[in-house]
Amino acid sequence: MRQALKSKLEAVRAAVTRQGRADAALPPLTGIVSVSGGLDSRLLAHVLRQWDLPFTAVHVTGPHIPMRESARAVAWLAAQGRPFHTVEADPLNRVEVLHNGRQRCYVCKGVMFRRIASLARELGAELVVEGSHADDLQGYRPGLTALAELGVVSPWALAGIRKAELRELARELGLADPEQPSRPCLFTRLEYGMIVSAELLRKTAEVEQEVEGLGLRDFRLRLHADGRIVVQIHARERGHARGHERAVLAMVRERFATPPQILYSETVSGYFDDNAGQADA
Template sequence: MESLSQKFEKLKTLLREMDRVAIAFSAGVDSTFLAKVAHDTLGDNMVAYTVQAGMVPEREIAFSREFCKLHGIPQQLIEVDEMQVEGFAENSRERCYFCKHNLFSKITERAKAAGFSTVCEGSNADDIHDYRPGMRALQELGIRSPLLECGLTKADIRELSHQLDLPTWDKPSFACLASRIPYGEPISREKLSMISNAEQLLFELGFKQFRVRLHGNLARIEVLPEDFNKVLEKRDQILAAFKKIGFTYISLDLQGFRSGSLNETLATKQV
């Protein structure tokens, strides 16, 4: 079994072999680590592309800009109207495939026009264990996943990020806001905005790992079990804010936060 240092060296060697690399940079734990290592390894032979869309909270875009500016990483923003992506608003179980195919087609087009022949993204070795139809789109478009290719797990990436003193080493996991809406329930800009505003409130209240799942006019709050009491302490503030946002009913999921919880229905329900 390869050691962590061996995996890290393997990653840097792989990036050097790619020569000129474009990184899809979402400001999450994985892509932040990949962008930093790519820049440290390749210098000006790399660029970070960040998608700006309604399914991405503004705080994530702001963080990406600040990080790139601080570390001298060249960054380009790509504005996308996800509601115009065929198959996105219908929200079938293949939504992520349609969305990823569209987004990475745009990134690839922009990258190649700028002379970057290889586009990379931040999937890691743990991501193969969940339902991720977007991975098929990446394979079809020839997008590379260096972290996965080098066998780096989420825990590995957090540890190496800590060693590199990256602020994301303990950043909670995040996924696009569309993943908060059950498959089969249509997506709209209004729904994405409601989810974004609700999660921003939880962020401002000091919660770190959370999701607000939308079920019609009901908000289902997922936080870590150890934060249940904090939700109850902030109950009145949360209720007032969520009602103002537009939710009629607000619930706390007693199972607590779990990534991809809406995929739990896939084994029993076909959409």
């Protein structure tokens, strides 16, 4: 392992064992690690387990989390051989989330992590950690403000570890699927200002599951307020996707009855934040 990355990993260890403690002789903190099932949180849970630290994993379910992703997260946690918890959080009862406002993520993260904080109190855990990294600090991430207000710690971000370094570290440690694409929650598939419903989120998740079954990995379904639908696919998957475009279009029309547009782009993150919906296909 590169010395620079090793030093950052030591900073992570310090953050999760002595957070806020001046006395190094005290025992390590007990804690909760939030595991969405993505690479960042899986790697954090994996490292905590390798260090044999007293952290319990929790996965949050809700209408904004595709069932297939929850199933994968739970299966991965079960395979680790340690007790874990699943809790439900439904942010759709909050107006800012229901109307998909620009502060949606702030409100949603608050709902989710207050539920986790409640579990932490039940278990007597002293610290809650999650997997945001240094690159997340550069984008539009109002949810990070909610985490900070709740005292949730993001060790990767604190140590200045970026996404590429997390992939490198995952390869070094033998974690499964180190190239796993990021998969943010289903709210990000809808343009700001669209009214959200559990049914709309369910249909979106079903289409994405079918598209994934074609062998595509890094893509998103994007629903615009004016009725347009875009299937956004990372440009590196263009070669494979070209042979499945007709099937992809049919999958969308089956559930939404709207002819979608296919958009190949160099990134599939921040679509509605960066006005990428205006990009040329």
